Every structure is written in structure tokens, then in C-alpha cells.
Amino acid sequence: MSALSSFxxxxxxxxxxxxxxxxDGYDTYSAANRDAADLCNSGRHAIVRRSPVVFPAAQVAA
Known part of the structure; x- marks a missing residue:
């Protein structure tokens, strides 16, 4: 079986x-989503993505 994704x-x-x-390094989507929801509830904008996170080239160059 292949390795599971982290989030x-x-x-x-x-x-x-x-x-x-x-x-980074959450084993499950729900664990990452729980922390993202807490951040959103405190007024931050948060999202969950699979690891490793790949940023758009334009953002990396900025």
C-alpha cells in the first residue's frame, strides 16, 4: 500500500x-481542518492543503 498523504x-x-x-505534518485531513477552523473563527483566513505544499511560481519569486 502506498504512503498516506499528510496535510x-x-x-x-x-x-x-x-x-x-x-x-505542517497532520496525519489526517480532519485534524488539519480542525485547526484551520479555529484560525478562521479567530479572524484569520486559513485553508488545508496536501503536503508537500507547492506555491505558485509568482508567489515564490515575490
Missing amino acids: AVLVWNTPSQSWEIWS
Whole structure:
């Protein structure tokens, strides 16, 4: 059986107008989503993505 994916929580950084990794290495989507929901409830914009996170080239160059 292949290795399972891990997940990361990303938050929006308003001053730099880019996503940044808040935390990485979650074993399950639901664990990552729980933390993302907590961040959203505290006023942050957060999303869950599979690890490793690949950022768009335009954001990396900025």
C-alpha cells in the first residue's frame, strides 16, 4: 500500500498578500481542518492543503 498523504494548514498573510504555512505534518485531513477552523473563527483566513505544499511560481519569486 502506498504512503498516506499528510496535510498542512496555510494562513493568508495580508501584508505580503500571500499564503504561508502555519503548520505542517497532520496525519489526517480532519485534524488539519480542525485547526484551520479555529484560525478562521479567530479572524484569520486559513485553508488545508496536501503536503508537500507547492506555491505558485509568482508567489515564490515575490
